[in-house]
Amino acid sequence: MFWRVRIAGAWCVSCFYVPAAWRGRGVATALLAAAVELARTSGARLIEGYPLLPKVPGERAPAAFAWTGVRALHEGCRFERAPNPVAAKVICRRVLKSKNPSP
Numbered sequence: 001m002f003w004r005v006r007i008a009g010a011w012c013v014s015c016f017y018v019p020a021a022w023r024g025r026g027v028a029t030a031l032l033a034a035a036v037e038l039a040r041t042s043g044a045r046l047i048e049g050y051p052l053l054p055k056v057p058g059e060r061a062p063a064a065f066a067w068t069g070v071r072a073l074h075e076g077c078r079f080e081r082a083p084n085p086v087a088a089k090v091i092c093r094r095v096l097k098s099k100n101p102s103p
Contacts, residue, residue: 009045011035016069028069032077040096048082049074049092 013035018027032049039047051071054061061070071081071090079092 007046009043010048011039011042011044011046012048012050013069014050015067017067020063023063028073029076032069032073036077036094036096040098043098044096046093046095047079048094049079050089051092053090 013032016028016031018031036047049069051069051074052061052066053071071092074092077094079094082091082093084091
């Protein structure tokens with residue numbers, strides 16, 4: 001079971017699909033960066049992702065199970081690990097600053 005508190009103004013990026021021939025070329029990083037920018041310009045206060053952690057620290061997760069992204073991807077886009085009271089999933093979060101601040 002996955003539980004989280006709903007936060008007003010929060011967006012989430014829950015899934016990536018990059019064809020095998022394009023993996024390792026920065027495509028997922030570009031997708032996540034674009035999602036962050038879209039969220040920011042649309043007024044989101046924060047954005048979350050739910051990366052897969054490998055079962056053995058330091059090992060790569062199998063690509064077939066990494067559709068939520070991996071922690072290094074999120075950390076590279078300045079997401080930070082957020083608390084999760086259930087700890088069944090990792091939550092990474094990035095607080096966004098509006099590009100169009102209120103007067």
